[in-house]
Amino acid sequence: MRRITRIATVGIASAALALSATACGGKKSSDASSSPSESGQKSAAIAYDIGGRGDQSFNDAAYAGLKKAETDLKIKTSEAEPTDGEGEADKVQRLTELARKGNNPVIGVGFAYAPAIKKVAPKFPDTTFGIIDDTSVTGPNIANLVFNEEQGSYLAGVAAAKVSKTGTVGFIGGVEVPLIKKFEAGFTQGVKDTNPNAKVLSAYLTQPPNFDGFAKPDLGKAAAQGQLDAGGADVVYAAAGLAGSGAIEAASAKGKWAIGVDSDQYNQAGLAKYKDSILTSVTKDVEDSVFNLIKSVEDGKPTTGEIRYGLDKDGVGLADSNPKYKEMADVIAAVEKAKADIIAKKINVKTAP
Incomplete structure (x- = not known):
């Protein structure tokens, strides 16, 4: 089963609701109305890791970067949620559909997307694919967003x-x-x-x-x-x-x-x-890593290869809230x-x- 959601206006309260839904073993999402290519507007997309949006952690950090891009860059954004017990074929289908709809970049949140991106990226050479926490899959249109x-x-x-x-x-x-x-x-x-x-x-x-x-x-x-x-x-x-x-x-x-x-x-x-x-x-500055990749594509200079975030760049750190x-x-x-x-x-x- 595949689910893709176009973001409208979603706040932290919605993320909290998503956490509750995930804990109960299910999520809901609405279908995207029209694809970016149909509307003529630019769009970026992320495909979530296990747990999906609302995990109060990794996926939510990626969502924050996507939301920032939507606000600051005035672009449309799309999301795709994982499903329980899914396999590689599901991830391939999810990334393929996001790319076919004209999203650029398409970002896989987590190393589990590596095999799928290896299969899908060569089929869409004009689309930049990002993958967070993985360097095993490389290509001319693949950005590896990694952290120390x-x-x-x-x-x-x-x-x-x-x-x-x-x-x-x-x-x-x-x-x-x-x-x-x-x-x-x-x-x-x-x-x-x-x-x-x-x-x-x-x-x-x-x-x-x-x-x-x-x-x-x-x-x-x-x-x-x-x-x-x-x-x-x-x-x-x-x-x-x-x-x-x-x-x-x-x-x-x-x-x-x-x-x-x-x-x-x-x-x-x-x-x-x-x-x-x-x-x-x-x-981990997953938020900025997602935003920076999207911005590089919007600027017409897509970043590819390994992009590493460490203490020296405040890419990782310790919160003092x-x-x-x-x-x-x-x-x-x-x-x-x-x-x-x-x-x-x-x-x-x-x-x-």
Whole structure:
């Protein structure tokens, strides 16, 4: 089943509703009225990763970039949602339809789109295809939007080690794949460099080809409860997309700290009731990466090849929205020093545990 939605005016409240719908196992969308080629207007499109829009994390960051392009560049935008249990053929069909409708660029949100983009991009040489978090598929009309997640996660490890009172912290990965291992590696190194005696509990929710670990909050909640109760952790960092919201809920219920991911989760409407427990978030500037690619196409100079975002370009970082975090002068000082040392290459952050 394929679903494509043209954005009209959608705010954060709609994203919150989408979160609820996803948690219940279903989503609704409306059909696009007319294609960009039919209307003569320019349009850009994104195809969401597992969890879809409303995950308060990765997909919502991509949506923010699309919405910014719609507002600032005065273009039409289209979205395509994933379906439960879909395969590569579904992704191929989704990207093909978006390209046929005249969208340019067409952006796949997440590494899972790599095989589909490899098949579809050569058939539309005049369309720029973007893929986030993947460098395995390349081509003259493909832009690889990638991030140094390990660097941002290192900073989270520094913060976690500084605030932990038990000396034990937890890491939860959605699915055990190389991308998520970058988060674990950086986080663990940051913790250990700050407190060599600290203990890091690591858990993955699912193994490929099961990607439910990015989509089901109950899995994240159960894993976090185990680390908090049996493991004695008092800080939990989850890199698990929508499933990470369950880990945040569990930490909040225990009066412990959670560290968010991808978006500044302290400011996500769907997580408002847990926000006092969100110490900080490891941010990835997915929003600007999406907007910048769309703008490059609109300017007539489409960017292709690897486009990397690291600490040196503020492409990854650590959010400071929580007022409690802003009061932690010693934590902030340690994080800022670590950031400077990484940028200066005094610290080499590992990309594998």
